[in-house]
Amino acid sequence: MGRFSFLRSHWSVFCALCIIGLLNNFPWSYSTIPRDEIGENLRSAHPGLADYSRFCDVKSLPGVKIVKVNETVPHEQELSDLAEKLDVRAGGQWNPSSCRSLYQSVIVVPYRRRPDQLKIFVKHMHNFLSQQGLEYSIVIVNQADEELFNRGALLNVGFLETEKILGSDKKNPSRCYVFHDVDLLPENLGNIYACTRQPRHMSVAVSSLRYTLPYPDIVGGALAVAVDQFRVVNGFPVSYAGWGGEDDDLGRRFKAAGLSVERFEADVSRYRMLVHKKAVPGEARFKQASLSEGLSSLKYSVLSVQKTALYTQINVDLSSS
Ligand code: UDP
Numbered sequence: 001m002g003r004f005s006f007l008r009s010h011w012s013v014f015c016a017l018c019i020i021g022l023l024n025n026f027p028w029s030y031s032t033i034p035r036d037e038i039g040e041n042l043r044s045a046h047p048g049l050a051d052y053s054r055f056c057d058v059k060s061l062p063g064v065k066i067v068k069v070n071e072t073v074p075h076e077q078e079l080s081d082l083a084e085k086l087d088v089r090a091g092g093q094w095n096p097s098s099c100r101s102l103y104q105s106v107i108v109v110p111y112r113r114r115p116d117q118l119k120i121f122v123k124h125m126h127n128f129l130s131q132q133g134l135e136y137s138i139v140i141v142n143q144a145d146e147e148l149f150n151r152g153a154l155l156n157v158g159f160l161e162t163e164k165i166l167g168s169d170k171k172n173p174s175r176c177y178v179f180h181d182v183d184l185l186p187e188n189l190g191n192i193y194a195c196t197r198q199p200r201h202m203s204v205a206v207s208s209l210r211y212t213l214p215y216p217d218i219v220g221g222a223l224a225v226a227v228d229q230f231r232v233v234n235g236f237p238v239s240y241a242g243w244g245g246e247d248d249d250l251g252r253r254f255k256a257a258g259l260s261v262e263r264f265e266a267d268v269s270r271y272r273m274l275v276h277k278k279a280v281p282g283e284a285r286f287k288q289a290s291l292s293e294g295l296s297s298l299k300y301s302v303l304s305v306q307k308t309a310l311y312t313q314i315n316v317d318l319s320s321s
Pocket residue numbers: 109110111112113114149151180181182183184243276278279
């Protein structure tokens with residue numbers, strides 16, 4: 001009997017174990033920003049704000065600080081009490097009261113008919129973000145027509161409409177957009193919701209995917225992008241109707257534009273995904289869209305804009321194109 005006799009006699013068991021291991025937990029190699037370099041990376045991504053002493057920086061949150069995720073649906077009263085307690089401005093805007101924040105972030109959420117998830121989301125996010133010392137706002141972009149859901153188009157609308165409202169800020173040209181699914185709840189306060197030097201894929205470790213990155217090029221779920229970077233790639237493609245494809249296409253656009261995608265470490269980038277039925281994959285998900293479609297080609301009409309206590313909701317009709 002040689003050294004590998006066990007393998008020879010049990011090779012099928014061995015192969016099965018390897019395959020199971022690969023499918024479940026293979027740690028795809030991807031680079032991350034070390035935790036102690038996060039602060040410096042964030043600051044250097046905002047060169048227009050060189051005089052840091054005049055601003056308040058984000059709270060330094062070294063190490064892992066896990067926050068509890070509460071999945072019970074809050075009542076309306078609880079939500080309005082929360083807005084009052086945290087001093088959230090109408091439309092879902094918040095800023096630190098004692099100093100001007102270095103970072104201004106807009107959380108844009110593509111949305112249609114998930115009212116319970118929306119309540120859980122806005123409660124969790126305000127509790128979470130108001131501890132990070134950022135200036136932020138939450139914008140929900142609701143697809144009001146009955147066409148196939150179009151995540152890319154909705155996120156583009158959220159970007160364009162918010163830029164119209166906020167206008168360009170010469171003092172802070174690096175406004176940060178965080179494109180964020182409604183069912184993802186960050187679990188670690190060290191996951192700062194501001195833009196780093198390159199676009200940052202934030203939802204690295206998601207509960208529904210066993211907290212493992214499914215493939216290295218993924219940028220879906222939650223993604224932080226600075227205004228100028230999003231404009232350079234013409235935003236999301238808009239012809240991926242139905243589930244899937246638009247996020248991978250944006251990832252290709254970043255590469256083509258010479259941008260690389262950054263990540264924080266997996267234990268910082270942890271998210272709980274609220275349970276939902278898996279959508280039927282869209283027929284268009286494997287195509288490759290032309291760069292000419294995106295922010296510049298988007299046709300839509302805004303039906304109304306509602307400012308609630310915890311968020312701004314843009315109701316949009318995408319079918320009018
Ligand atoms: N979404 C929505 N209503 C829908 C479909 C999608 O609000 O009918 C939004 C919601 O923000 C959701 C995101 O689009 O989190 C991505 O869709 P989904 O959660 O189905 O994708 P998956 O988690 O399967 O990638």
